[in-house]
Amino acid sequence: MRMENRKILLVDDEQAILQMLKMVLTKEKFMNVYTAETGEEALHAVQKYKPDFIVLDVMLPDLNGFELCTKIRMYTDAHILFLTARVSDLDILTGFEKGGDDYVTKPFNPLEIVARMKAHLKRKGTSDAASPIPNDKVHHFGGFIVNEEAGELIVDGVVTPCPAQVFLLLVHFSQNVNRVLSKEQLFTAVWGYDYMADDNTVMVHIRRIRERIEPNPSKPVHLVTVRGLGYKLVKEPAR
Amino acid sequence: MRMENRKILLVDDEQAILQMLKMVLTKEKFMNVYTAETGEEALHAVQKYKPDFIVLDVMLPDLNGFELCTKIRMYTDAHILFLTARVSDLDILTGFEKGGDDYVTKPFNPLEIVARMKAHLKRKGTSDAASPIPNDKVHHFGGFIVNEEAGELIVDGVVTPCPAQVFLLLVHFSQNVNRVLSKEQLFTAVWGYDYMADDNTVMVHIRRIRERIEPNPSKPVHLVTVRGLGYKLVKEPAR
DNA sequence: GGTTACCTTACGAATACCTTAATTTTCGTG
DNA sequence: CACGAAAATTAAGGTATTCGTAAGGTAACC
Numbered sequence: 001m002r003m004e005n006r007k008i009l010l011v012d013d014e015q016a017i018l019q020m021l022k023m024v025l026t027k028e029k030f031m032n033v034y035t036a037e038t039g040e041e042a043l044h045a046v047q048k049y050k051p052d053f054i055v056l057d058v059m060l061p062d063l064n065g066f067e068l069c070t071k072i073r074m075y076t077d078a079h080i081l082f083l084t085a086r087v088s089d090l091d092i093l094t095g096f097e098k099g100g101d102d103y104v105t106k107p108f109n110p111l112e113i114v115a116r117m118k119a120h121l122k123r124k125g126t127s128d129a130a131s132p133i134p135n136d137k138v139h140h141f142g143g144f145i146v147n148e149e150a151g152e153l154i155v156d157g158v159v160t161p162c163p164a165q166v167f168l169l170l171v172h173f174s175q176n177v178n179r180v181l182s183k184e185q186l187f188t189a190v191w192g193y194d195y196m197a198d199d200n201t202v203m204v205h206i207r208r209i210r211e212r213i214e215p216n217p218s219k220p221v222h223l224v225t226v227r228g229l230g231y232k233l234v235k236e237p238a239r
Numbered sequence: 240m241r242m243e244n245r246k247i248l249l250v251d252d253e254q255a256i257l258q259m260l261k262m263v264l265t266k267e268k269f270m271n272v273y274t275a276e277t278g279e280e281a282l283h284a285v286q287k288y289k290p291d292f293i294v295l296d297v298m299l300p301d302l303n304g305f306e307l308c309t310k311i312r313m314y315t316d317a318h319i320l321f322l323t324a325r326v327s328d329l330d331i332l333t334g335f336e337k338g339g340d341d342y343v344t345k346p347f348n349p350l351e352i353v354a355r356m357k358a359h360l361k362r363k364g365t366s367d368a369a370s371p372i373p374n375d376k377v378h379h380f381g382g383f384i385v386n387e388e389a390g391e392l393i394v395d396g397v398v399t400p401c402p403a404q405v406f407l408l409l410v411h412f413s414q415n416v417n418r419v420l421s422k423e424q425l426f427t428a429v430w431g432y433d434y435m436a437d438d439n440t441v442m443v444h445i446r447r448i449r450e451r452i453e454p455n456p457s458k459p460v461h462l463v464t465v466r467g468l469g470y471k472l473v474k475e476p477a478r
Numbered sequence: 479g480g481t482t483a484c485c486t487t488a489c490g491a492a493t494a495c496c497t498t499a500a501t502t503t504t505c506g507t508g
Numbered sequence: 509c510a511c512g513a514a515a516a517t518t519a520a521g522g523t524a525t526t527c528g529t530a531a532g533g534t535a536a537c538c
Contacts, residue, residue, distance in 0.1 A: 089348045096354035101362075102341070109328045115335035151419030151465040163526055164467020164494095201528055203484065218485080227483070227536070402515050440517055442495065457496080466494065466525070 003121045007032040009051035011042040011068075012083065013061050021055065024110040028118075039063030039071075046075050047142075053117055056100075058084040058091070066098040071157040073099045074145065079120050083108070139174035141222060141235065144213045146174045155212060165190070166208045173209075173223065173233035182230035206231060241379060242360045243268040248290035250274070250281040250307075251322060252300050260294065263349040267357075278302030278310075285314050292356055295339075297323040297330070305337040312338045318359050322347065378413035380461060380474065383452045385413045394451060404429070405447045412448075412462065412472035421469035445470060 008030055010021050018035045025033050034049050036042040039062045045051070054072065058065035069080055082095045082103035095103050102116060137148040145154040148171055153162045162170070169190050173181070181189075183203070187196040196202075210217035223233050247269055249260050257274045264272050273288050275281040278301045284290070293311065297304035308319055321334045321342035334342055341355060376387040384393040387410055392401045401409070408429050412420070420428075422442070426435040435441075449456035462472050 089351065092348075092351055093354050096358050101358045102355070109331075112328065112331055112335075115332055116341070119335050119340045149418045150471065151468045164465075165527065167468070198529080199484090200530085204486085204528075206484095207486065225484075404516065437518080438495090439519085443497085443517075446497070464495075 003118065004029040004031060006030070006053060006121050007034065007049050007051040008117070009034050009036065009042065009045055009049065009054045009078075011036045011039075011045075011055065011060070011065075012057040013037050013059070014057075017057075017083075021110050021113060024114055025117075028114050037061075039065075039068040042068060043071060043075075046072050046078075050076060051078050053121060054078050054080045055113060055117075056080055056082055058082055058095070066094055066100075067157075069095070069098045069100055074154065074157055075140075081113070081116060139177070141174075141213075141233075143215075144222075146170055148174075153212060160212050162212060163208075166205055166212075169202075169205050170209050170213075170233075173231075177233055177235050180226045180229050180232045185230065242357065243270060245269070245292060245360050246271040246273065246288050246290040247356070248273050248275065248281065248284050248288065248293045248317075250276075250278075250284075250294065250299070250304075251296040252276050252298070253296075256296075256322075260349050260352060263353055264356075267353055276300075278304075278307040281307060282310060282314075285311055285317075289315060290317050292360060293317050293319045294352060294356075295319055295321055297321055297334070305333055305339075308334070308337045308339055320352070320355060378416070380413075380452075380472075382454075382461075385409055387413075392451060399451050401451065402447075405444055405451075408441075408444050409448050409452075409472075412470070416472055416474050419465045419468045419471040424469065 008025060010018050010033065012018050012021075012035075015037070018037070022033050022035065032049075034045050034051065036045045039060050042054075042056070042060075046054070054076075056065050056069065056072075060068065063071075065082060065084075069082075072078075072080065079102070080100045082100050083106060084091065084095070084103055085106040092103055102120075104113060104116070139146040139148075143156055144160075145152075147154065151167065153160045153167060153170065169186065172186065172190050183199045184196050186202050187199075188194060191201075206223065207217065210220050210223055213222050214220045221234070223231060225231055247264060249257050249272065251257050251260075251274075254276070257276070261272050261274065271288075273284050273290065275284045278299045281293075281295070281299075285293070293315075295304055295308065295311075299307065302310075304321060304323075308321075311317075311319065318341070319339045321339050322345060323330065323334070323342055324345040331342060340359075343352060343355070378385040378387075382395060383399075384391075386393065390406065392399045392406060392409065408425065411425065411429050422438040423435050425441050426438075427433060430440075445462065446456065449459050449462055452461055453459045460473070462470060464470055
């Protein structure tokens, strides 16, 4: 893929910086330039556009840029260049530890950003390495990941303890996304019995899943109830 | 190839800088560190050692660092990080144009050089055509190595005695890194029986592995328990 | 208004796992 | 073949966690 077709994500809360960088990049024929002004927007943009190169300001209104970097690494291996006003060595080293690849201090010459970007992207060749290797045992949802192979649940970038039965139920849902499953089906598939005497066990476990993955477990958006039919795990929750 | 086996070339006419960087790199377990004090020496070193990463001072007695960079590019595609006292934007951009990948201004923190180096080399993975064919029978973990071919376990650089069954179990884990394996799976794969009457045999062997590879066998970070599901050998233990 | 479906929290028995020691089995050597 | 050492399995006591049940409640449906 030609360098200029690479996708660039610019993350900064200062409009002036975003506009300046975007202008310079456009002048250099970079056509796929996206912007975000908050950490949350950035995470959405990463999942939506899958950028090859990310310019990331350390100081964001909602998230520390380093923490954001850690979260971004759940979705992409793209090159991350930090923008920072700080010159503390500890902060610089922290950025590298958190999975960053480079940093530039403010105020900066936008041509330097472009030069660094070009130096990096030139080496990428045509092998689009920024995409994650598809793995059907790792299920990605907004805000959490169910990793069957590792036996792990990751919520907002954090490994979340999950008892075995709860996890197995969640795995079963993840293997049947957007599909309504009755309590009987769940009990048979996950518990292994042919007959379900009482459905409370399943409901309690559903509650336990929701406590881990839902913003508000009492108003679920991921693992929703379909009254009279069962439950389903929704890939992209409605807004 | 492991990061620490990468070849580093340091080019600067100041002995103090060369010695300081070499000391820091050696402390970080980089064993193949070469130095050159002139452009001519650098060119020779590039051809002789074929370094993966080059730290290159702009001000050299015989050659301008940028011109040297252009010459070096005839022989290698290694990552080139410029050291420069100049802060002129024009010089910085010149460096990138001449084929440089990065730059750091003097005076600098040597740990930043190492951090940048690691950030870059970490991405190189094992795909280095000039290196011997990667050997998937030798498994490297933080603090220990499982060598199937030699039938050896090496912990903190020391060959560690390991009974056969314990070793075979560890090999099986090493072939399934970051993958949770149940006690039944382990018993079937390593012991060769289809049915496991009692799981205590496996647990005792797990304990024996942990006694060899874990800093604290009772609080394992490498071979971790996934309660209700089994065990997994983690490549990079969580901090 | 009554019934049904689902929700939620707390609690205790059962389970999973850990650990060390004892016993049995295997292997190497004389 | 006997013996000693090493390795593997079994046994036993212990701890921490999990799971299923119970009970009280709410909302939707008829």
